[in-house]
Amino acid sequence: MANFPTQRYRRLRYNPLVREMIAETTLSKKDFILPLFAVPGKNIKNEITSMPGNYHLSIDNLVTECKEIEELGIPAVILFGIPSHKDEVGSEAYDDNGIIQQAIRAIKKECKNLLVITDVCMCEYTSHGHCGVLNGEEILNDETNELLAKEALSHAKAGADMIAPSDMMDGRVAAIRKILDENGFYKIPIMSYAAKYASGYYGPFREAADSTPAFGDRRSHQMDIRNGNEAIREVESDIIEGADIVMVKPAGPYLDIVHRVKQQFNMPTAAYQVSGEFAMIKAAGKNGWIDEERVMMESLYAIKRAGADMILTYFAKEAAKVLDRK
Numbered sequence: 192m193a194n195f196p197t198q199r200y201r202r203l204r205y206n207p208l209v210r211e212m213i214a215e216t217t218l219s220k221k222d223f224i225l226p227l228f229a230v231p232g233k234n235i236k237n238e239i240t241s242m243p244g245n246y247h248l249s250i251d252n253l254v255t256e257c258k259e260i261e262e263l264g265i266p267a268v269i270l271f272g273i274p275s276h277k278d279e280v281g282s283e284a285y286d287d288n289g290i291i292q293q294a295i296r297a298i299k300k301e302c303k304n305l306l307v308i309t310d311v312c313m314c315e316y317t318s319h320g321h322c323g324v325l326n327g328e329e330i331l332n333d334e335t336n337e338l339l340a341k342e343a344l345s346h347a348k349a350g351a352d353m354i355a356p357s358d359m360m361d362g363r364v365a366a367i368r369k370i371l372d373e374n375g376f377y378k379i380p381i382m383s384y385a386a387k388y389a390s391g392y393y394g395p396f397r398e399a400a401d402s403t404p405a406f407g408d409r410r411s412h413q414m415d416i417r418n419g420n421e422a423i424r425e426v427e428s429d430i431i432e433g434a435d436i437v438m439v440k441p442a443g444p445y446l447d448i449v450h451r452v453k454q455q456f457n458m459p460t461a462a463y464q465v466s467g468e469f470a471m472i473k474a475a476g477k478n479g480w481i482d483e484e485r486v487m488m489e490s491l492y493a494i495k496r497a498g499a500d501m502i503l504t505y506f507a508k509e510a511a512k513v514l515d516r517k
């Protein structure tokens with residue numbers, strides 16, 4: 192390689208137009224998926240304390256919000272539900288009249304240009320807050336898969352455009368693919384939370400989704416934060432089982448995994464910038480310790496640069512507005 196003074200990297204940095212020309216990473220609002228939280232009731236819009244700008248929304252307000260998102264040009268939302276009734280087996284998760292099923296129907300009726308993705312897990316619906324059915328303190332894998340499959344089918348019947356299992360049971364993608372296909376929903380893609388870590392960054396979400404486990408933690412199914420090779424095996428299994436899009440979660444602290452997954456499989460790859468990542472940037476921004484907008488954009492560009500094709504992010508609306516200004 193030629194060296195100084197022949198080679199000067201700064202030659203391409205002096206002029207902003209040249210900088211634009213050589214930029215390697217693009218970020219578009221079409222990359223964003225916004226998580227939303229549906230609650231029972233009417234005319235409810237309660238801000239989630241640890242996630243400023245994010246709300247518990249009753250279905251009427253959820254639809255209004257979705258219209259705005261559609262108007263902004265964000266292509267997709269992912270729905271989480273806080274049920275009116277929780278029990279040991281999370282029955283509202285697969286109730287055709289559950290909170291999410293009602294929300295899907297209401298949104299799909301009003302928003303024709305918005306993809307409705309649904310998170311499939313049990314933890315928002317179980318009285319104990321665990322991601323599956325229990326035997327004592329153990330989460331049963333195969334028994335949980337049956338319920339997850341029922342939940343996914345119920346979402347598809349309500350009109351969901353895409354199913355996103357976040358539970359990390361073994362074999363759940365296959366179980367969901369099978370039940371969807373058997374019921375004629377072979378066109379509905381699965382976006383699997385394929386490499387999902389047992390992360391401390393989910394703290395604010397558990398307030399948002401009221402899904403803190405009553406005892407123990409999620410380490411018996413979510414991945415150990417120290418492991419990278421295992422993520423590759425997890426993702427490979429999900430692809431074999433029929434995942435159409437694979438997700439890495441969290442995003443920012445796991446960019447190495449995002450990169451490896453994209454390189455290895457060339458699959459449409461999603462990354463979830465989770466509640467704690469969002470909350471930290473917000474909190475530091477509010478304190479004036481960082482330039483919030485700048486760090487928001489930097490965090491999103493970093494996730495794209497690592498190899499993600501799409502980003503689930505609570506910043507979707509704010510970042511879309513910034514991109515529209517440019």
Ligand code: PBG
Binds near residue numbers: 392
């Ligand atoms: C449900 C689920 C969680 C998140 C998405 N789906 C919480 C968890 O696994 O405890 C976290 C999202 C976030 O923190 O933004 N299993």
Ligand code: ZN
Binds near residue numbers: 358
């Ligand atoms: Zn869960």
